[in-house]
Amino acid sequence: MRLLAQGKRIVVFDDPQNNSSSAKAAGLFNPITGKLLTRTWMADKVFPELMHFYRSMEDWLGSRFFYPQPIYRPFISVEEQNEWMGLSVQVNMKNYIEQVFTTSTYGHQVHDPYGGILVKGGYLDVNSFIDSIRNHLMSLQAYQLAVFEESELKIDESYVQYHQYKAAKIILCTGTSILNSRSFGGVPIRPLKGETISIQLGEQPELIFNRGVYVVPWGSLFKVGATYEARNLSDTITQEGRQELEQKLIELMKISYQVEEQDWGFRPTTPDRRPIMGYYPELKNVVIFNGLGTKGVSLAPYFSAQLANWLSGGGEFQPDVNISRFKSLFSKS
Ligand SMILES: Cc1cc2nc3c(=O)[nH]c(=O)nc-3n(C[C@H](O)[C@H](O)[C@H](O)COP(=O)(O)OP(=O)(O)OC[C@H]3O[C@@H](n4cnc5c(N)ncnc54)[C@H](O)[C@@H]3O)c2cc1C
Known part of the structure; x- marks a missing residue:
């Protein structure tokens, strides 16, 4: 294009x-990621560009596939909450954070006893x-x-x-x-295998939730992902993958769910x-x-x-x- x-x-x-990486991607874009929760690499350049690009593609192609929306990440401790209170006012973080909550705000849908942060992200319906x-x-x-x-x-x-x-x-x-x-x-x-499950939910989540796993709309279902497996590169789904995802899903979310599909793909990563x-x-x-x-x-x-x-x-x-x-x-x- x-x-x-x-x-x-x-x-x-x-x-x-069938298993190309793009076909399996949940399509999430999240400017604050990783274990240490820092801005992703080149976020200040990459994020304005992606916002502009996918919107212009929607206009050009006359279809809808780009869904910017906040991503909610619950805190798991008071320490983390304090850290984010400080970080959220820093100039280089402010652009990416919509709001910080210090008390449970989406507690009817997720486990967030210490509140959480709303990050400015969203997802692309890649397919x-x-x-x-x-x-x-x-x-x-x-x-x-x-x-x-x-x-x-x-x-x-x-x-x-x-x-x-x-x-x-x-x-x-x-x-x-x-x-x-x-x-x-x-x-x-270096192929990095990712497994996902697609689930039906007992009720509509108010936001994209993301902690350990993400829960992102996927047609009439929701996609939960993903695992990161660099060693076991079997081209199939695994029981371990499903267990890991369900375990993390239960730790994150309170909404009842039913697994409908499980899937896998290889991400093309580099050293x-x-x-x-x-x-x-x-x-x-x-x-x-x-x-x-x-x-x-x-x-x-x-x-x-x-x-x-x-x-x-x-x-x-x-x-x-x-x-x-x-x-x-x-x-x-
Ligand atoms: C489970 C999973 C979840 C992911 N979630 C996200 C996410 O939430 N957000 C995100 O940003 N990224 C995510 N990714 C990563 C993302 O999918 C990749 O970064 C991206 O799709 C790579 O795109 P690509 O076009 O380089 O490769 P691919 O998507 O693999 O595309 C390569 C294409 O080339 C075609 N091809 C190869 N050889 C030939 C040939 N000889 N002739 C014809 N065609 C050929 C293949 O069929 C394929 O369609 C995820 C990946 C996986 C596996």
Whole structure:
């Protein structure tokens, strides 16, 4: 969509796998995350950009998939409550916090004896977003529902060719599938498995609740997630995953629930938790865009803008996302 906005001609080859990371993402964007509850990396740039981008996509595509709304995180102790009272008035935090409650406020739905914070976040209905884009690309005859066979890609000095399509460049944004690539190996993507459950709730939650797990609307159900599993990478759901999620759900929420589905996906993470962008070593027309990790919804708008700008000659992107930081990949070739 960034390239179309620049007036470029594109064609997308996509074989939407059932368990692609995007298809399984709850779509949450939350500027204050992690165990230490700090602002997420580059929040001051990434959040204004995502707010603007998804709204403009809704206008452009004429459909609805972006739901900014507060996320409620209950406190678990008086100490945490005190800490947040202090943090919430700091200039760099103020923009992201809607309100701090020091007494139970949503106690009829969650366990919040010490109150909690309302963070300015929300969620993207990722599947609707992708469906809208797919339909738009189809209407432009710019979409091929097909496996891209890289063995059939011809790379010349000044162009690439795939079947009847000749183009200046190809962008590989294939998530964890890049690990199976024979021609473009070595990109240091580390799959991080995530399991989720989808539940029916006894009553409508007033907000997105998030502590240990999140509870986010998912069609007529709610999605509860997610686990983080870097070692056991079986491509299936597990009993342990379900137990962990239900345990955390019970600790968070008081509303009765019924599990309807369980699901899994692999997030494309990187060793330093930063995206990976730039030319594949020694190929000036093969571009990698990957490593969106656990936060694709927040990071993609900002970094796709940097990528599109760079591709059209608008300058370099920031070094900490440049693929060239992985020296081993470059020295090998
Ligand atoms: C359980 C779970 C929950 C998550 N929750 C969140 C969340 O709440 N918020 C958030 O920001 N992020 C979340 N994420 C992370 C998020 O999903 C990723 O950051 C993001 O979706 C990565 O997008 P991507 O396009 O790089 O990769 P992918 O979504 O994996 O997309 C790659 C696509 O390329 C296609 N492809 C690959 N090879 C080929 C080929 N040869 N030919 C044709 N097509 C091909 C695949 O089919 C796939 O559709 C979650 C992830 C998981 C697994």
